[in-house]
Amino acid sequence: MTGWVKIVGLGPGADSLIAPEATSVIAQATDVVGYIPYVRRIAPRDGLTLHESDNRVELDRAAHALTMALDGKRVAVVSSGDPGVFAMASAVFEAVDDGPSQWRDVDIQVIPGITACLAASAAAGAPLGHDFCTINLSDNLKPAALIEKRIRLAAEGDFAMAFYNPRSKARPEGFERALNVLRDTCEPDRLVIFARAVSTPEQSLKIVRLADVIESMADMRTVVLVGSSMTRVIDRDKGPIVYTPRSVPE
Amino acid sequence: MTGWVKIVGLGPGADSLIAPEATSVIAQATDVVGYIPYVRRIAPRDGLTLHESDNRVELDRAAHALTMALDGKRVAVVSSGDPGVFAMASAVFEAVDDGPSQWRDVDIQVIPGITACLAASAAAGAPLGHDFCTINLSDNLKPAALIEKRIRLAAEGDFAMAFYNPRSKARPEGFERALNVLRDTCEPDRLVIFARAVSTPEQSLKIVRLADVIESMADMRTVVLVGSSMTRVIDRDKGPIVYTPRSVPE
Numbered sequence: 001m002t003g004w005v006k007i008v009g010l011g012p013g014a015d016s017l018i019a020p021e022a023t024s025v026i027a028q029a030t031d032v033v034g035y036i037p038y039v040r041r042i043a044p045r046d047g048l049t050l051h052e053s054d055n056r057v058e059l060d061r062a063a064h065a066l067t068m069a070l071d072g073k074r075v076a077v078v079s080s081g082d083p084g085v086f087a088m089a090s091a092v093f094e095a096v097d098d099g100p101s102q103w104r105d106v107d108i109q110v111i112p113g114i115t116a117c118l119a120a121s122a123a124a125g126a127p128l129g130h131d132f133c134t135i136n137l138s139d140n141l142k143p144a145a146l147i148e149k150r151i152r153l154a155a156e157g158d159f160a161m162a163f164y165n166p167r168s169k170a171r172p173e174g175f176e177r178a179l180n181v182l183r184d185t186c187e188p189d190r191l192v193i194f195a196r197a198v199s200t201p202e203q204s205l206k207i208v209r210l211a212d213v214i215e216s217m218a219d220m221r222t223v224v225l226v227g228s229s230m231t232r233v234i235d236r237d238k239g240p241i242v243y244t245p246r247s248v249p250e
Numbered sequence: 251m252t253g254w255v256k257i258v259g260l261g262p263g264a265d266s267l268i269a270p271e272a273t274s275v276i277a278q279a280t281d282v283v284g285y286i287p288y289v290r291r292i293a294p295r296d297g298l299t300l301h302e303s304d305n306r307v308e309l310d311r312a313a314h315a316l317t318m319a320l321d322g323k324r325v326a327v328v329s330s331g332d333p334g335v336f337a338m339a340s341a342v343f344e345a346v347d348d349g350p351s352q353w354r355d356v357d358i359q360v361i362p363g364i365t366a367c368l369a370a371s372a373a374a375g376a377p378l379g380h381d382f383c384t385i386n387l388s389d390n391l392k393p394a395a396l397i398e399k400r401i402r403l404a405a406e407g408d409f410a411m412a413f414y415n416p417r418s419k420a421r422p423e424g425f426e427r428a429l430n431v432l433r434d435t436c437e438p439d440r441l442v443i444f445a446r447a448v449s450t451p452e453q454s455l456k457i458v459r460l461a462d463v464i465e466s467m468a469d470m471r472t473v474v475l476v477g478s479s480m481t482r483v484i485d486r487d488k489g490p491i492v493y494t495p496r497s498v499p500e
Contacts, residue, residue, distance in 0.1 A: 012362075016274065019364060021266035058496075082364070084371045086496075090379030093493035097484050104486040110372035112262075112364045114269060114332070121334045122360035129340030130392075131400055133383045133409060142380075142498035150381055150407045157403040158396075159383060234347050236354040243343035246308075246336075248392035 003069035007083040009113020013200035034078035058091035069106045082115035117162035120195030120223040125241035132160040155185035161226040166218040191227035253319035257333040259363020263450035284328035308341035332365035367412035370445030370473040375491035382410040405435035413474040441477035
């Protein structure tokens with residue numbers, strides 16, 4: 001039996017947003033590895049072993065998946081959203097790059113998924129309808145100064161922005177620093193969207209002006225979208241729509 | 251009968267990458283509108299009218315969809331990829347914003363999809379595994395100087411980048427200008443990926459150093475990914491993997 005590792009995205013939350021290719025990989029797998037809440041989204045069945053692991057052990061999980069694949073297992077590594085966006089794909093490839101040479105012989109494939117910022121944008125309208133930047137606000141693995149620099153440059157370029165992992169309980173000060181950069185660089189009316197648990201029963205969506213943002217509007221289940229200077233709201237009886245037009249005038 | 255407009259993404263090309271929610275919308279629709287090649291991906295059936303239209307008539311198409319919905323039709327507006335990324339969602343909302351007031355009463359929903367850069371990244375490994383910018387290189391609707399400014403700032407921030415619509419037959423000079431900005435701001439070994447028609451039978455993937463890029467490697471079916479300075483290649487007998495590590499050292 002030839003083993004493999006396939007790294008799949010489970011999308012933002014709803015089962016109806018999981019790509020059929022990801023579903024098919026899970027149906028063929030003998031083993032699923034991933035962070036606890038993502039593995040719990042997989043229905044148990046005979047012949048499938050579920051391996052839950054904690055946050056921040058991504059390299060151990062990757063090594064486990066690669067080792068099982070060399071033993072002939074068909075291993076699905078599950079992430080939420082898209083596995084290539086602040087998720088498990090890079091961790092698996094870091095493990096391959098630094099690991100024993102036989103890991104390079106493992107069949108590895110990445111199956112794309114719907115990443116959280118796209119689902120958040122769809123729920124609000126189309127705030128990412130023009131050029132945008134995607135930034136992970138967690139400073140676990142990169143300097144806080146680099147995060148601030150990137151936000152500043154994104155604002156200078158008038159990109160819309162999507163912030164992942166905006167605010168952890170352990171280190172809430174990162175989001176405050178990001179907000180301070182936005183307050184320095186963007187007008188007070190700039191539109192900000194707090195999209196939490198999009199496409200799940202707990203979905204909530206807050207649309208506010210930058211001047212009205214309160215730090216506690218974000219947590220780790222929230223994606224924060226920041227409009228460009230062109231982003232606007234359509235007020236309607238059916239609820240507001242936020243979108244960024246396709247055109248920028250000369 | 252209550253009409254609606256649902257704006258759905260058909261993903262990068264493969265049917266196995268269409269979200270079940272998009273498939274379900276199409277199954278419920280009475281009418282499908284979209285650019286010719288996207289509408290041709292929809293299987294004809296009794297009770298469904300397919301309305302193909304040409305490129306660059308997005309606002310007319312949006313108006314048509316909204317008008318039909320007011321007449322009680324259930325209209326699926328189809329885009330490739332994700333409808334919120336350089337696609338039909340913004341066009342529909344521009345039409346609503348500028349159109350007759352009754353268009354604001356139409357039920358409108360956006361169903362997210364897998365946008366081309368995620369599929370391209372997955373096919374190559376995980377080059378977008380860290381912060382990245384998504385930039386439309388078409389200067390149909392925005393000044394060429396703004397495109398160059400954004401690429402320059404993205405390079406200064408050491409973002410990875412994804413370029414959509416890199417090179418049209420009518421205006422190939424835009425891609426040459428983008429390349430010149432990259433050559434000014436990035437080292438010659440910077441990794442560039444030309445991902446064409448990803449997930450279709452015509453898929454091709456070229457991984458080259460910036461110094462070896464030739465303008466003709468891109469066309470309108472290509473997404474171009476540019477790594478950050480941290481992006482690296484794993485050389486393997488099974489073919490190269492390009493990825494961006496999750497960490498940036500202090």
